[in-house]
Amino acid sequence: MLTLRTACGFLSNDSTMSSADLHLSKLPHIGTNIFTTMSGLAAQYNAVNLAQGFPDFDVPSYLIERVTHHMQHGKNQYAPMAGVLSLREKLAIKYASVYGIAFDPADEITITCGATEACFSVLTAFIKPGDEVIIIEPAFDCYEPAILLNGGKPVFVKTIYPDFHIDWQQVEEAITSRTRLIILNSPHNPTGTVYTKEDVQALRALLQRHDLLVLSDEVYEHMVFDGLHHHCLAADPFIKERTLTVGSFGKTYHATGWRLGFCAAPAYLTKEFRKVHQYNTFSAVTPIQHAVSDMLDDTDWHHNLSSFFQSKRNYFLNLIKHSGFKSIPTQGTYFQLLSYAAVSDKKEADMANWMVKEMKLAAIPVSVFYHDKTDQQILRFCFAKKDETLQQAAEILCKI
Ligand SMILES: Cc1ncc(COP(=O)(O)O)c(C=O)c1O
Structure with a gap:
């Protein structure tokens, strides 16, 4: 044994x-x-x-009231595969108002069962056997198994201790003709670092030299301190064209157990993403999607x-x-x-x-x-x- x-x-x-x-x-x-x-x-x-x-305090009582309301008013069957339309529309409005980014709710936003499912579906949609994927370490644990299950090869690049910044030169040296995708995560679990403007510029320069996709894990986008700002990578039009942005309503609304997340990406990437999502989970829990849609009106x-x-x-x-x-x-x-x-x-x-x-x-x-x-x-x-x-x-x- x-x-x-x-x-x-x-x-x-x-x-x-x-x-x-x-x-x-x-x-x-x-x-x-x-x-x-x-x-x-x-x-x-x-x-x-x-x-x-996960938080040990409660989700907003308004959300509980809205989930109960929608359960009692017939929102209990399959949601559309891409997600409840009003939720996708409100998320698109949020992206426009917070980051100045235009995502089309019809064919660029998909609601998922948490960010975990979104990451898995991204990697399954785009990684073929033998493809290499760059993971910046330390890294959250859900990426590597998804790469391996799809026959891909994780290639690890460490951030620099003690401030855990990315050495973009090292990232570039890790790229080969087999590299298909790079996974980035800011604000970052576990280090708590937040990408700077310089990181975004370095990434853009890298993508101009190498034809890669980006999986941008931004589940902590609304938790940034000391006057710093979250740089949503898709705010840069060149980066956006090749990036799948993953987020989590579970993190934003203290409701990790509700398993609600999303993936926002250009239509040509979303089309492939949805092919996997529809056979992975098909759709996320219907009344919760309606409740979160209501909650998104509260921009405060x-x-x-x-x-x-x-x-x-x-x-x-x-x-x-x-x-x-x-x-x-x-x-x-x-x-x-x-x-x-x-x-x-x-x-x-x-x-x-x-x-x-x-x-x-x-x-x-x-x-x-x-x-x-x-x-x-x-x-x-x-x-x-x-x-x-x-x-x-x-x-x-x-x-x-
Ligand atoms: C960096 C990161 N990505 C993704 C996830 C998964 O989020 P979700 O709970 O929405 O699946 C987590 C959860 O801890 C995380 O820390």
């Missing part, structure tokens, strides 16, 4: 595989992901959970989200300022990286394991976001939590 481990070295639930299972598996080196594993350990050890990226919501999460970040950082954990600046998302190098020489996976079991606090080792498990003695903490939860976590951190 062979032992299968999750990316960070925790034993996964399906932890043993026979060689027959290995022969069967299309993803033999991938186990239960770290978020499921850590949330499971947090529940088992009754720990404060700052590991998985997404305008105020950054200041809401900036206050959470500041609150958390203030509580731990006398601890031995050193913060690595976060410009966006709802994640804070903390270096524990001053308090322990444990490896990240061991530190996270020890913390959840002995100290009753769950966090994510950043090494799991690297294919080679690069270890920098950093953990990722989610601050999308009630103040009480952040206080409990901070008390523990101050004791370590």
